[in-house]
Amino acid sequence: MELFWHRRDLRVADNVGLAAATGAGDDADRGPAAPVFVFDPDVLDHASDVRVRRLLDGLAALRDDYRERGSDLLVARGDPESLLPRLADALDAERVVWNRDYSGLARERDAAVRRALDAVDVAREAHHDAVLHEPDAIRTNAGDPYSVYSYYWKKWTDRAKDDPAPAPAGEDLVDADGLADAVDAVDWGDASDAVADGGDADAGRVTADAGPNGLAVGDLPTPADLGFAEPDAEIGPAGTAAARERLDEFLDEAVFAYEAERDYPAEEATSRLSAFLKYGEIGVREAYAATEAAMAEAKSDARPDDAPEQVEEFQQQLAWREFYTQVLFHNPEVVTANYKAYEEGIEWRDDPEEIAAWKRGETGYPIVDAGMRQLREEAFMHNRVRMIVASFLTKDLLADWRHGYDHFREHLADHDTANDNGGWQWAASTGTDAQPYFRIFNPMTQGERYDPDAEYIKKYVPELRGLDADLIHEWHELSPTQRANAAPEYPAPIVDHSERREEALAMYKRARGEDPEE
Numbered sequence: 249m250e251l252f253w254h255r256r257d258l259r260v261a262d263n264v265g266l267a268a269a270t271g272a273g274d275d276a277d278r279g280p281a282a283p284v285f286v287f288d289p290d291v292l293d294h295a296s297d298v299r300v301r302r303l304l305d306g307l308a309a310l311r312d313d314y315r316e317r318g319s320d321l322l323v324a325r326g327d328p329e330s331l332l333p334r335l336a337d338a339l340d341a342e343r344v345v346w347n348r349d350y351s352g353l354a355r356e357r358d359a360a361v362r363r364a365l366d367a368v369d370v371a372r373e374a375h376h377d378a379v380l381h382e383p384d385a386i387r388t389n390a391g392d393p394y395s396v397y398s399y400y401w402k403k404w405t406d407r408a409k410d411d412p413a414p415a416p417a418g419e420d421l422v423d424a425d426g427l428a429d430a431v432d433a434v435d436w437g438d439a440s441d442a443v444a445d446g447g448d449a450d451a452g453r454v455t456a457d458a459g460p461n462g463l464a465v466g467d468l469p470t471p472a473d474l475g476f477a478e479p480d481a482e483i484g485p486a487g488t489a490a491a492r493e494r495l496d497e498f499l500d501e502a503v504f505a506y507e508a509e510r511d512y513p514a515e516e517a518t519s520r521l522s523a524f525l526k527y528g529e530i531g532v533r534e535a536y537a538a539t540e541a542a543m544a545e546a547k548s549d550a551r552p553d554d555a556p557e558q559v560e561e562f563q564q565q566l567a568w569r570e571f572y573t574q575v576l577f578h579n580p581e582v583v584t585a586n587y588k589a590y591e592e593g594i595e596w597r598d599d600p601e602e603i604a605a606w607k608r609g610e611t612g613y614p615i616v617d618a619g620m621r622q623l624r625e626e627a628f629m630h631n632r633v634r635m636i637v638a639s640f641l642t643k644d645l646l647a648d649w650r651h652g653y654d655h656f657r658e659h660l661a662d663h664d665t666a667n668d669n670g671g672w673q674w675a676a677s678t679g680t681d682a683q684p685y686f687r688i689f690n691p692m693t694q695g696e697r698y699d700p701d702a703e704y705i706k707k708y709v710p711e712l713r714g715l716d717a718d719l720i721h722e723w724h725e726l727s728p729t730q731r732a733n734a735a736p737e738y739p740a741p742i743v744d745h746s747e748r749r750e751e752a753l754a755m756y757k758r759a760r761g762e763d764p765e766e
């Protein structure tokens with residue numbers, strides 16, 4: 249018997265740690281395993297309404313996948329280092345198994361769990377699962393971690409990739425009755441050090457039927473139980489079945505035009521897999537293997553000559569995810585600090601009213617506002633538009649990228665510390681392999697180029713729906729009267745892009761210790 253601890257790997261299939269713990273495939277010496285998810289108060293401290301809802305949806309789908317196999321999901325709330333040894337004891341588990349997570353916070357938590365298990369002589373085992381190539385695996389010839397993506401990609405793409413891990417069958421899992429018996433058998437001892445919120449044995453109770461620490465079989469809390477509200481945003485579907493459906497649909501056609509179309513937010517040209525990958529509802533080996541099948545098709549006569557490049561561009565995005573994962577792994581401080589130090593530090597302007605207008609999607613720059621409103625409505629934003637709004641915040645509003653990162657962290661369903669941070673620091677020219685500080689997006693020409701018919705803008709900015717695209721793309725040049733006649737509800741630009749561009753260049757030059765006049 250083993251205990252498998254789910255964290256950001258909410259799936260049964262292609263789960264390396266789960267396959268090992270259950271003895272799925274051909275390892276007859278291992279398993280069965282009991283799966284558990286723990287709501288850790290330290291992790292919940294960093295959560296948001298959107299992400300708690302998305303997590304609960306993913307957990308419900310995972311629980312259903314276990315139920316189909318005659319098992320279920322143990323759910324608890326509290327400190328994993330206190331809960332897992334007790335649960336392992338109740339199950340008489342030989343070991344506790346999990347998949348590695350690479351952020352600084354996650355690694356501290358895992359170290360505490362390792363110490364707690366060692367203290368009671370329970371074996372533990374951590375697997376690499378979240379990425380195809382673990383953060384330490386790809387280094388420069390001098391042995392350093394990569395800070396330039398293009399070099400990283402060359403090694404990443406040349407390396408052999410593992411096949412998907414086998415999914416456990418029903419007999420590889422502890423059945424639902426066995427899980428219920430384990431819950432009854434937990435020795436809470438002095439419950440005061442076991443419960444989440446200290447003192448009272450019921451303090452961690454998350455649902456009416458749950459025991460101390462909310463431990464129950466398949467009984468998921470509501471957001472309110474965890475101290476969160478239902479988000480306003482419409483959050484997409486969760487779980488492995490939905491992820492597979494999305495991937496299949498994308499690889500059926502869109503991937504063969506991915507490079508050509510991916511920058512146009514009005515097109516449905518990207519995979520929309522990010523939240524599934526963030527919560528681990530689809531395994532990255534499974535996703536990659538599917539892209540290899542698409543690559544084989546791309547190379548056949550059935551597809552145009554440039555089809556392989558299109559598929560490769562998509563594989564490159566999977567590699568970006570792994571690139572940023574290794575940046576975070578080797579530099580956990582980037583969560584709050586610039587990766588690239590400027591000699592004199594950057595003197596951000598940080599005007600609260602301008603930042604608030606950006607968050608509301610009321611900057612008077614249509615493509616920026618459309619993106620910020622998509623974020624609020626769908627807990628998602630198209631990649632090109634993420635780059636545009638991030639550039640606008642940092643280089644037009646001259647606001648510290650951390651304001652933007654925190655806002656994205658709160659509102660994105662796919663918020664992933666490594667990718668979100670990497671994206672923001674790229675845009676702010678403070679990151680690895682960042683955009684050079686003197687390359688500043690013009691939000692009007694970006695809108696014109698990537699949303700020529702203003703289809704995306706009109707979808708999210710209803711005030712502009714009645715206007716011709718040309719007028720929308722000239723919004724910054726219209727007179728107050730023309731604006732009042734065309735779309736009286738929509739704001740005038742809150743800043744002048746050309747002026748702010750000059751100010752941004754001067755700000756970065758000063759930060760570099762250079763004379764802005766030169």
Ligand SMILES: Cc1cc2nc3c(=O)[nH]c(=O)nc-3n(C[C@H](O)[C@H](O)[C@H](O)COP(=O)(O)OP(=O)(O)OC[C@H]3O[C@@H](n4cnc5c(N)ncnc54)[C@H](O)[C@@H]3O)c2cc1C
Pocket residue numbers: 510518519520521522523525526565566568569570572629630631632634635638656660662663664665667668669670671672675
């Ligand atoms: C300021 C900013 C913040 C971002 N924050 C996040 C975030 O919190 N979470 C997140 O997953 N991505 C983030 N990205 C990267 C990218 O915008 C999203 O991954 C992408 O828009 C998700 O849509 P998709 O799944 O359709 O992507 P696709 O184009 O279909 O790409 C497939 C997958 O590759 C990965 N990927 C794609 N682009 C990138 C990238 N630039 N960096 C790292 N991985 C990438 C994602 O896992 C994505 O699901 C951010 C980008 C920027 C500029």
